Amino acid sequence: MTNSQIDEKPLKALLDEAYEAFDGSDELQAYMKRHDVESASILTVTNDETASLIAAYLAPLIGGKTVVEIGGGIGLLAFHMGLYAERVYCIEANPIWSSCFIASLLANKPKRVSYLFGSADEFEGQIHGDVALFCTHSGIKSMKATATKFAPVVLDVYGELIASNPDAFNPTARRLRAIA
Ligand SMILES: C[S@@+](CC[C@H](N)C(=O)[O-])C[C@H]1O[C@@H](n2cnc3c(N)ncnc32)[C@H](O)[C@@H]1O
Numbered sequence: 001m002t003n004s005q006i007d008e009k010p011l012k013a014l015l016d017e018a019y020e021a022f023d024g025s026d027e028l029q030a031y032m033k034r035h036d037v038e039s040a041s042i043l044t045v046t047n048d049e050t051a052s053l054i055a056a057y058l059a060p061l062i063g064g065k066t067v068v069e070i071g072g073g074i075g076l077l078a079f080h081m082g083l084y085a086e087r088v089y090c091i092e093a094n095p096i097w098s099s100c101f102i103a104s105l106l107a108n109k110p111k112r113v114s115y116l117f118g119s120a121d122e123f124e125g126q127i128h129g130d131v132a133l134f135c136t137h138s139g140i141k142s143m144k145a146t147a148t149k150f151a152p153v154v155l156d157v158y159g160e161l162i163a164s165n166p167d168a169f170n171p172t173a174r175r176l177r178a179i180a
Helices: 008-022 026-034 048-062 076-081 095-108 140-147 157-164 171-178
Strands: 066-070 087-092 113-117 131-134 153-156
Touching: 008 095, 048 076, 048 131, 048 153, 048 157, 066 076, 066 140, 076 087, 076 095, 076 113, 087 095, 095 113, 131 140, 140 153, 153 157, 157 171
Parallel strands: 066 087, 066 131, 087 113, 131 153
Antiparallel strands: none
16 A cells, blocks of 8 residues: 555545544543543544554564554554555444544455454454554553453554654653553
8 A cells, every 4th residue: 555545635524524523522422431442532543654654663563464453543554554464453443433434445445454343342252363453642551451352462552662762752742651
């Protein structure tokens, strides 16, 4: 997948609309509570370039492997990981992000990448990976605990990135992350 394959204009419009309609809404908060989702509904991977860079960084760790991504947002990282991994399962509980995923799905879905809508615990025991990972700055503990149920190796992607190059990240953000 190259940077030009996702048409980012309609995707951005869809995301803006979704944030406008649902961000902080009682309905969404009640849904997340019902489904035991603790992280904030804030995407960190919303464009091809970011997804492509993260996937390239992960390539040596996921090459030829089955990857389970917990809380995959709109699925862009999963698309890009599909370039390296043998298979990618992207699990996302938030129905709003899955609707945004549809925007890029029709034109771009690669084989070997599947998007599973629902809370990860619904798939426990049915999906098994070599590596389970997540990209988030919030709810890290809960995401890690969930990931361990899907694979023997767990990657906290931003934790890894920060550890590999701490100076490239804002010190306050680094400290806050430790308690997120
Ligand atoms: C902070 S967001 C990040 C989304 C995406 N990884 C990104 O970086 O754009 C965390 C996401 O994880 C999802 N999530 C958290 N716990 C989950 C679980 N147990 N099962 C499925 N999705 C989960 C949330 O719905 C949310 O969309």
